Amino acid sequence: MTLDKRLGLRFLPYGANYLDWPDMHELRAAIEHGVLFRYQTETESVASRLERRVGERLGAGHVLAVHNCTEALRLALVSTRPRVGDVVHIPAVTFVAVAGAVLSSGLIPVLVDVDDSLSMDTSLIPEGAQRAIVAHMEGTVAPLPDGVPYVIEDSAQALGATFPDGRHTGTRGYAGTFSFHHNKVLTSGEGGLLVTNDPAAWETMRCYHDHGSARVPGRYPTWNEDAYYGENLVTSEAVAAIQYQQFRHLDEVLSGLERHHAIAMDDLPERSGLDLLPRAAGDVKISLRFRCESRELRDAAVTALTERSIANWTLNKYLLPDHPVVAGRRSLYADGFPWNLAPDKTLALSRDGFARTRDLLDRTLCVPLSPELSEAEQALAVKSVRQALEAA
Known part of the structure; x- marks a missing residue:
């Protein structure tokens, strides 16, 4: 391959x-x-x-x-x-x-x-x-x-x-x-x-x-x-x-992710309006998470990565207030169970109706890391990501 x-x-x-x-x-x-x-x-x-x-x-x-x-x-x-x-x-x-x-x-x-x-x-x-x-x-x-x-x-x-x-x-x-x-x-x-x-x-x-x-x-x-x-x-x-x-391979996977993340931290894209979100020492470094200054820049970055066949994803699909199951209180039961048991209960706790969260998700981009690659291959992968994001 x-x-x-x-x-x-x-x-x-x-x-x-x-x-x-x-x-x-x-x-x-x-x-x-x-x-x-x-x-x-x-x-x-x-x-x-x-x-x-x-x-x-x-x-x-x-x-x-x-x-x-x-x-x-x-x-x-x-x-x-x-x-x-x-x-x-x-x-x-x-x-x-x-x-x-x-x-x-x-x-x-x-x-x-x-x-x-x-x-x-x-x-x-x-x-x-x-x-x-x-x-x-x-x-x-x-x-x-x-x-x-x-x-x-x-x-x-x-x-x-x-x-x-x-x-x-x-x-x-x-x-x-x-x-x-x-x-x-x-x-x-x-x-x-x-x-x-x-x-x-x-x-x-x-x-x-x-x-x-x-x-x-x-x-x-x-x-x-x-x-x-x-x-x-x-x-x-x-x-x-x-x-x-x-x-049997868990430690191998985790160490490979750590190594790839460390290489990426040493070769960040030089692009204004694009920040790499920090990772704590105990996190599993499954991806690089970028925060863009705007939705437009996020979308341009997605396009640049995808055109180069570099895997990436966004997180908007995880916003539960917008999911049909929650937003529409969807249920297969004729009486709407179990939603029907809480008609008057507050079902969301947010200071601003999730406006800030929607904005964060609109500007967040994830690029996966690859633990199975050699160190040299990981360095090349990071270079490819950097070049794509700098061109966005």
Whole structure:
């Protein structure tokens, strides 16, 4: 593959570039075993091995593998034993799956405006709030609100990120969720992880995720005497095996991103009206985030990069106040559930109706970094980005 091709609009970002058949030892073993349901085998499942490895790597007391991060969010919410119609404070800038997880749990999302880094402005959360989901967007470590008993960290885009105290994102709140979707740090196409340090919460989560009972490996199905209804959120051995292979390369991916980011910081574009947003030491450097002086300059930069086949994206699609699900209170239920449970509740917390946030998003541009490239290739990639942006 030529360098130009590797630096172009790649559809296999980050961990996908480390998928390799000779490295798929766990997947081969699972297939040769002939059992792809984790609770059907009397030996230790690949999913259990994955959970143990993740717990050790992230410093999490308990880990549960599920189908995707949206399910992990719902599972975390349900484990707090809410009442239908309870509110959950979520950032106004994040993927719609966060709002969807809240709504599909029978709860009401309250949008909280963001700060200049596009992280939730925790100063807007009212006293007495019970539940909040904080999204660590674009690998940026977001602050957690104080005084909220159930803080769920959405670390879908921040696997490997750390707080200043050294703890990993996802491990400081009540629970943390991670995604292995195709364009995340690591990938299994789909796949999610849920972590918590609360033993009681863990027991609730692992029961609810498999029809309300804690399974005994090799003796499926068995039922707890105190079983309650749940769902089938159990991952498969095949997906867990790919995640395990990916986890083997996490440090390699993170160090490659750090190196590419450092090279970019030493060769910034000389272009007025274009600033590179700073990254904290613990952030996962999945992209360069530029703040332009105007929407027109942002659009010109997008055009210049795209014409040179350099991958880039904008963030306007993450503004939840403008999403049909939220703006139109969309629901498949005939009575509008669960929106109908909160007709008079304030569903947004912003000082200016999100005007400042819209302006920030209109002027923000992201360019991905490539951990799999050699140092020399990364330097060439940075040069290409610089030349494109200086020509915009």
